[in-house]
Each structure stands twice: as C-alpha cells, then as structure tokens.
Amino acid sequence: MLRTKDLSPLIGSELTIDADTLLTGIHAAEIRELLVKRGVLLIRGLDLSDDQLRTFTATIGKIREGAIKEENGMLKVRHIPGAQFWHIDGAYTDIPPFATVLTSRTLARQGGETEFANTYAAFEDLPPEEQEQLSRLEVLHSMKSAMNNAIPEPTLEQFKSWMGHQGVRPLVWQHRSGRRSLVVGATASYVLGMNSVDSHEMLQRLLNHVTQPKFTYRHHWQLGDVVVWDNTGTMHRARPFDLESGRTMHRFAVEGTEPMTAVPLTRAA
C-alpha cells in the first residue's frame, strides 16, 4: 500500500509505505513517475540498511558507480566542498545522473538540512517570450566554477583537475517528455556569446528566480529518513553544519538516460 501527500504545492511529496513492500519494487514505476512529477520524495522512519538502500535504488534504475571513495556504488557523505551551493549533480557530464537516494546515518546537532528547487516549475513560471529567448542560449558548466565557491584560492593541481570537467549545455533542457527545465546553479560559468557582466547578471537572476520559496523544499533530517530526488528536474544544496558533529549521509545515485538536449532551433527561432 502506497500513500502520498504533497509537502508543498510545487515540489516534494511524502510517501507512506512499509520497507518490505518498497523493496519488492512493485510500486517502482509509480514512484519513478511521481519522482519526475514532484521532484523530491520523502519516506520517513524506514531505517534501511545499506544493502536495503541499494536494493531500493536498483528499483528506480541502474546504480551509478565510479565516483571516488564509493563502496559498491555507495558514498558515505561527510563533507563535499561546494555542496552548500545550489547545483545539479554532474551538470558538466554528458548525461547527468537521473536520481539520488540519500539517507541520514548521523545527524548534525544544528543545520545540515538539504534544500531542493524545482527547475521545471521555475521555467514554466516564466513569460512565454522569455522562455523562448532563454531556449536559444548555451552555458559553459565547469567544476572550476562550482569548486571556486568553496576553495577560492586552489593549488595549481586542484585548478588543473577541475578544468578537466566542463561542458557546454543548453540553458533550457528540452526533456524527452516534452517538458523544459532551467539548467543553472554553481556549475554555470558563463553564457556563450554574451559579455561577462550581462552573463553574470542573467545567471544570478535566474538562480534567484529558481530558488524562490515557492519552488523550494527544505528537508529537516530525522534518523531513518530516505529522500530521493530527480536530479534532472531539481537543484539541491546542503545547509551549513558543524563538521565536528559527525553528520553522515549514505548515498546512491541512479544513472541518467537523457543527455541535456536543447530545444530544436526551429522552435526557439
């Protein structure tokens, strides 16, 4: 039995389901559909083991592997530099992860919430003329842009490693479903073909637009919570917390299946 309740009008749903039913995967198609529709799903009090978390993740899609320090696809998240700034995971990769599954293992005494913003809803809220204008633009996304927030004065080695991760993406992602979403956040470096001042102004204005309270959900963690988000239709960030608190989250990511595709030129022209 699966019951759902909206957490806010434009983003987030809480699911009520017992662990045994969840792990059978019989509701997987419904959960995937709801995930894309609502951006973020929360299940309280599940208290899944790491193996159970892996089993649940595999019902959503193919578990993504290959990040540094992972254990069979699972990352023990303590501190990721730059994670406190709004971002889409892997925006500089060709096919970003589809979803992330996160559970709390040790809570911060204070802070450490995770926030999400609905990039579909934010795009759909813009006037039609602006939607079409933005759909013609491309942005360079880079790890350098994201990491510079946390490490403003990197070593040359750090800088060079960041520069290995970058790519040009459309400002507006045309999804296979027909819906469109904004692709902004800390990885966005500049708009191609635009002068620096106008480019920064546009990216900042759009970031502020997407992260308005009406498009966002802030999750206050309790032990045993499982949160899943659609990385292709939301941005996220961790709120600050005391690193000495031992806050630890266990995370699995699901492989993406859709490259960030631009709106066809005939439509955007």
Ligand SMILES: [Fe+2]
């Ligand atoms: Fe992230």
